Structures are given as structure tokens and as C-alpha cells.
Amino acid sequence: MKDRLEKLVHDVVRHLFTVQVIVDISRPDPQFGDAATNVAMQLARELKKPPREIAEAIAAEIEKDADIAKVEVAGPGFINVRFTDVALARFLYHSELASLERAGETVVIETNNPNPFKDLHIGHAYNCIIADTIANLLEASGAETHRVSYHGDVGLHVGRSMWAILKFVDGDAAKLDAIELKDRAAFMSKMYVEGAKADKEDEKAHAAIEALVQQSFQPDDPLFKHVYETCKLWSFNYLDTIIERLGSRLAEKRYLESEADTLGVKTVKNNIDDIFTESKGAIIFKGEDYGLHTRVFIASRGTGLYEARDLGLMQLKQRDYNPDKSYIITAEEQKDYFNVVIKAAELAMPALKGITENISTGTVKLSTGKMSSRTGEVLNIEWLFAQLEAAIKARGAEPNEAIITAALRYAFLKVRIGSDVIFDINESVSVEGNSGPYLQYAHARACSILAKSKKAPKASGTMQFDNYERALVLKLQEYREVTVRAMDELLPHYICTYLYELAQTFNRFYEHSRVIDDPREQLRLALIAHYAETLRHGLGLLAIPAPEYL
RNA sequence: GCGCCCGUAGCUCAGCUGGAUAGAGCGUUGGCUUGCGGAGCCAAAGGCCACAUGUUCGAAUCAUGUCGGGCGUACCA
Numbered sequence: 001m002k003d004r005l006e007k008l009v010h011d012v013v014r015h016l017f018t019v020q021v022i023v024d025i026s027r028p029d030p031q032f033g034d035a036a037t038n039v040a041m042q043l044a045r046e047l048k049k050p051p052r053e054i055a056e057a058i059a060a061e062i063e064k065d066a067d068i069a070k071v072e073v074a075g076p077g078f079i080n081v082r083f084t085d086v087a088l089a090r091f092l093y094h095s096e097l098a099s100l101e102r103a104g105e106t107v108v109i110e111t112n113n114p115n116p117f118k119d120l121h122i123g124h125a126y127n128c129i130i131a132d133t134i135a136n137l138l139e140a141s142g143a144e145t146h147r148v149s150y151h152g153d154v155g156l157h158v159g160r161s162m163w164a165i166l167k168f169v170d171g172d173a174a175k176l177d178a179i180e181l182k183d184r185a186a187f188m189s190k191m192y193v194e195g196a197k198a199d200k201e202d203e204k205a206h207a208a209i210e211a212l213v214q215q216s217f218q219p220d221d222p223l224f225k226h227v228y229e230t231c232k233l234w235s236f237n238y239l240d241t242i243i244e245r246l247g248s249r250l251a252e253k254r255y256l257e258s259e260a261d262t263l264g265v266k267t268v269k270n271n272i273d274d275i276f277t278e279s280k281g282a283i284i285f286k287g288e289d290y291g292l293h294t295r296v297f298i299a300s301r302g303t304g305l306y307e308a309r310d311l312g313l314m315q316l317k318q319r320d321y322n323p324d325k326s327y328i329i330t331a332e333e334q335k336d337y338f339n340v341v342i343k344a345a346e347l348a349m350p351a352l353k354g355i356t357e358n359i360s361t362g363t364v365k366l367s368t369g370k371m372s373s374r375t376g377e378v379l380n381i382e383w384l385f386a387q388l389e390a391a392i393k394a395r396g397a398e399p400n401e402a403i404i405t406a407a408l409r410y411a412f413l414k415v416r417i418g419s420d421v422i423f424d425i426n427e428s429v430s431v432e433g434n435s436g437p438y439l440q441y442a443h444a445r446a447c448s449i450l451a452k453s454k455k456a457p458k459a460s461g462t463m464q465f466d467n468y469e470r471a472l473v474l475k476l477q478e479y480r481e482v483t484v485r486a487m488d489e490l491l492p493h494y495i496c497t498y499l500y501e502l503a504q505t506f507n508r509f510y511e512h513s514r515v516i517d518d519p520r521e522q523l524r525l526a527l528i529a530h531y532a533e534t535l536r537h538g539l540g541l542l543a544i545p546a547p548e549y550l
Numbered sequence: 551g552c553g554c555c556c557g558u559a560g561c562u563c564a565g566c567u568g569g570a571u572a573g574a575g576c577g578u579u580g581g582c583u584u585g586c587g588g589a590g591c592c593a594a595a596g597g598c599c600a601c602a603u604g605u606u607c608g609a610a611u612c613a614u615g616u617c618g619g620g621c622g623u624a625c626c627a
Contacts, residue, residue, distance in 0.1 A: 282624070
């Protein structure tokens with residue numbers, strides 16, 4: 001509908017004034033009409049005519065179109081358009097929910113990157129949900145989308161954990177078998193804390209941990225290797241269960257820092273003097289030459305750092321997928337870091353220029369003062385799930401996975417990516433207001449009406465809409481452009497905002513419109529069916545479950 | 551110091567590719583209700599869109615500066 005009007009106005013302007021314009025069609029306040037354009041004001045200067053005069057001329061022409069019921073010139077020169085009901089009704093049949101702007105592209109996206117051996121916190125959940133949803137948007141826009149993950153399986157944190165675990169095992173790896181599945185995450189978390197504490201406080205332990213860090217790169221001790229592999233697997237299995245609880249999809253491939261390291265270090269070493277330089281025993285990239293920070297890629301002790309590993313990872317992705325774009329979603333404090341790495345990569349591997357893109361997010365904070373202000377407090381993910389369950393119980397409902405997923409995902413996704421999320425647990429599970437559970441309810445209610453009616457939805461082409469029906473149809477029509485925008489900018493919050501507005505529009509309609517046993521039953525059922533389908537599709541993009549019954 | 555991000559209603563946020571009286575939710579106050587899922591609907595109160603200057607027919611939106619907050623800035627990831 002919008003596309004059609006855009007083209008119509010464009011053609012009319014070209015015909016009347018022999019100039020080209022970029023036509024912008026906006027959705028004005030309903031009192032003005034269904035669509036509006038400001039082309040007359042844009043053209044006023046160029047044509048040296050009063051904007052209203054131009055608007056009148058354009059209005060007179062487009063009014064002839066069969067789909068347009070009324071055209072008005074208003075204010076300084078806006079052209080307000082009202083479509084015919086017949087044209088709007090046609091939309092109910094011919095709506096396309098999918099869009100394929102990225103057809104033919106191949107993209108890779110890191111959808112979850114927690115390190116094994118450590119526990120998961122709220123920030124991991126946030127990153128995982130944002131990345132998963134961006135992946136959905138990429139996929140929905142037609143891209144061949146590969147979800148991958150990347151994990152730190154070597155380094156200091158591994159040394160710390162392994163020190164404590166090996167101490168626990170005390171030479172007998174069978175001791176690990178006694179730890180039940182449900183206790184493993186807590187066990188691992190405890191071991192890390194213990195190792196980290198010893199590393200800082202105990203000289204002897206510190207030295208031992210140093211050795212274990214080296215071991216993590218080149219495991220040659222059989223006991224170390226066995227325990228390491230066992231616990232790493234525990235971590236990944238646990239991670240998978242959490243990802244599923246978050247409603248996200250698992251990655252199809254897991255990359256490890258150990259494999260990226262070798263390749264990355266080699267790349268850096270091959271480019272010493274032209275791109276990288278030696279300084280104080282380390283190998284660095286002088287980002288300052290490009291207005292960026294200077295960063296160390298290979299430490300003076302000779303081991304590759306995160307920077308070098310990322311260069312390796314880029315090549316692994318290239319080898320496996322040969323993507324057009326590769327997305328990495330991180331918290332904003334890594335933004336400058338990635339600018340440096342991406343610049344270095346571009347110089348060292350010119351073929352990869354423009355492929356990797358870092359999308360940076362804000363951080364999650366709890367709204368309840370006590371918890372959020374406690375500095376250094378890590379909000380464990382199990383704790384978070386427990387809080388959500390408790391909050392649902394507190395409002396007198398029975399918690400289930402669908403509601404928990406909806407509450408969490410929606411709370412994270414409704415805020416524009418980049419700004420911080422102040423997470424209010426009670427608000428997120430509330431069924432009143434702008435929340436995931438509210439939209440689930442809205443969907444279930446629509447399904448319930450459809451199920452209850454004995455008639456079939458049917459929108460007749462000649463039907464006239466009443467005001468509430470019309471407002472709903474108009475809002476439904478907006479869905480396509482909203483999703484296109486969300487996919488284009490990779491910003492899921494547009495969808496959240498829209499779905500909530502849609503539900504509000506529906507409620508207004510429903511409040512005033514009897515459906516069952518009304519003469520307009522079939523038409524209204526058609527609107528409701530369309531509404532339910534739109535909600536389901538939109539929630540689907542956000543990976544929020546939309547059950548028919550709650 | 552330098553760089554990046556942010557500052558919209560009491561709180562949490564949309565709006566930012568410049569357009570008509572700046573919108574939601576929560577909270578507050580008042581109304582609607584024998585009805586299809588009222589978890590709703592209607593209404594009121596609440597804003598110098600941090601401040602200043604500039605560009606423009608037109609600025610919350612763009613530019614510059616100021617103030618306030620966050621983050622980054624060589625061997626963590």
C-alpha cells in the first residue's frame with residue numbers, strides 16, 4: 001500500500017513538474033488520514049512556488065487513483081491520503097509477512113560465547129538473546145545464516161579452575177563421576193572461585209596455576225587432559241541447556257580459542273614490520289596511526305592474546321563459511337577493542353575487509369536498587385530464573401517455561417540495542433503493560449475467539465469497515481514495513497514496540513466490537529485471524545513462544 | 551588528556567534517515583462492567599526533549615560548544 005503510493009506520487013511529480021523526488025510516505029495522526037507525504041514542501045524551493053500550491057496540484061492528480069478515497073492538503077503543505085476500504089481489504093488477502101532483502105547472502109553470527117569452567121550470569125543471557133534474535137532477523141531477510149559460538153578454552157581462568165578441580169580430584173579422576181548432572185554447574189562455579197582466590201592469595205598456588213595455564217595450551221599430562229576434557233564437556237552441556245531455556249537456538253559450530261590461537265599468532269608473525277611491530281618484547285599493532293588505540297597482539301612472553309586469536313577466528317569462519325558478513329555482538333566496552341582488531345585484520349588480510357562487524361550492546365542492570373548497586377555482584381543465571389519463577393508465583397500464577405522465556409526475552413529486546421537495560425523482574429512477568437506475557441495473552445485470547453466461533457473468517461472485497469475495524473486493518477498493514485526496518489537495521493525493538501501497539505489497537509477494536517453472533521462476524525473473524533497471525537509471526541522473529549492457550 | 555556512547559513525564563522507555571498539538575507502559579486520580587479470555591477500555595494530571603548557539607520555511611531529531619553520566623585508552627577477555 002505504502003509502496004504503491006510512493007510510486008504514484010513520484011510519477012505524478014515527474015509528470016507535473018518534470019523533476020525527480022525521493023518520496024517519503026509517513027503515517028500521520030489518524031485524524032489526518034492513512035498516509036501523508038511532505039513532497040510539496042521539499043519541492044517548494046526548487047520550483048520556486050508556494051508549497052500549498054504544489055500540494056494542491058499533486059493532490060488533484062493522485063485523487064484520480066482508484067485506491068484513494070480522499071486527498072487533502074493541510075498545514076504548511078502536507079498531502080494527506082485516505083485509502084478506500086476496498087483497497088485496504090485487499091491487503092488482508094495479499095499480505096506478505098516475509099521479506100528477502102538479504103537473499104543470496106551468507107552470514108555468520110556468534111550467538112553465544114561464554115567461557116567454559118566459569119558460571120553464567122545475566123550478561124551472558126542478554127548477549128545470547130540479542131544475538132539469537134539478530135540471527136533470526138538475518139535469516140528472515142533471506143540470508144543463509146550460520147550461528148556459531150566461540151569460547152575461551154585456554155588461559156588464566158582455565159588454570160584457576162583446573163587447579164581447584166585437580167585438588168578436589170586428588171589423583172583419582174573417578175571422583176568426578178560421583179558428581180551428579182544437576183550439581184555440576186554449581187561444582188564448576190565453586191571450583192573457579194576457589195582457584196581464583198588461591199591464585200591471588202597463595203604464592204605456591206599461583207605458581208601451580210601458571211603451569212596449568214601452559215598445560216591448557218598443550219595438555220600432555222593424561223590426568224589433566226582427562227579432567228579438563230570432562231569438565232569442558234560439562235560446561236558446554238550445561239550451556240546448551242541454558243540456551244534452550246532462554247529460547248535461543250544452539251550454534252551449529254563451536255570455535256575454540258585454542259584453535260584460533262595458532263592461526264592468529266602465525267598471521268601476526270607473518271606480518272611483523274609491515275603491519276605489526278615489536279615493542280618492549282611484545283608484538284603490537286599501532287592503532288594510533290589510524291586514530292585507534294595501540295594494542296598488544298602477542299605478549300612479551302610469546303603467547304597469543306585475544307587480539308591475535310580473533311584474527312585466527314576470522315580466518316576459521318572464512319574457511320568454513322566464506323561469509324559476506326560476520327557479526328559479533330559484544331558489550332560496549334569491547335567496541336574500541338574490535339575497531340582495532342578489525343583494522344588490523346583488514347590490513348593483514350585485505351580479502352576480509354568489510355566482512356566482520358561488531359554490534360555493541362549496553363549492559364543489564366537490575367531496577368531494584370539493592371541488587372544493582374552492589375558493586376561486583378554477579379547475577380547468576382540460575383538465580384535469575386528463580387527470581388522470575390518467584391515473581392510469577394507472587395502474582396498468583398503458575399510459572400512455566402513459555403512465560404519465563406517470554407518475560408525475559410521481551411524485557412531484553414524491547415529496548416533499543418546499545419542502551420542499557422534496566423531490568424525490572426516484576427514488570428517483565430506482569431501481564432499488564434508492555435511485556436512478553438501480555439503479548440502471549442493477547443495472542444491466546446485472539447485464538448480463543450477464533451476457536452469459539454462456528455463460522456469461518458471471511459473478508460468480502462466490497463465490505464465497508466467501521467472506525468475500529470479500519471484502525472486495526474491499518475495497523476496490521478504496518479507490520480511489513482516495521483519488520484523490513486528491523487531487519488535492515490538489525491534492531492528487534494522496532495518489532496516489540498509495534499506488536500504492543502498492535503495489541504492496543506486490537507483491544508480498542510475488541511472493546512467495541514462484538515464478534516460471535518454479530519452480523520459482521522465473518523469479517524471480524526478475518527481481522528482477528530490476521531491479527532493472531534501477525535502476533536505469532538512477530539513473536540516468532542523474537543523467538544518468544546506464542547501458545548494458543550495459556 | 552584523548553576517543554566513543556548517553557542525557558525525552560515521578561520511574562522505565564519509544565520517537566532521532568528534520569515535518570503538523572512530543573508518545574507509551576508503570577505509578578497517581580476519576581470513570582466504564584449482567585457480554586465472545588476485563589490480564590481490558592475511556593479520561594485527567596504530569597515535559598523549556600540537560601543547556602546554549604547555529605543551519606533550515608520547519609529541530610527532540612542535524613552541526614558546534616558547555617554541563618552532567620557511562621565506557622575505552624599496551625601485554626584480561
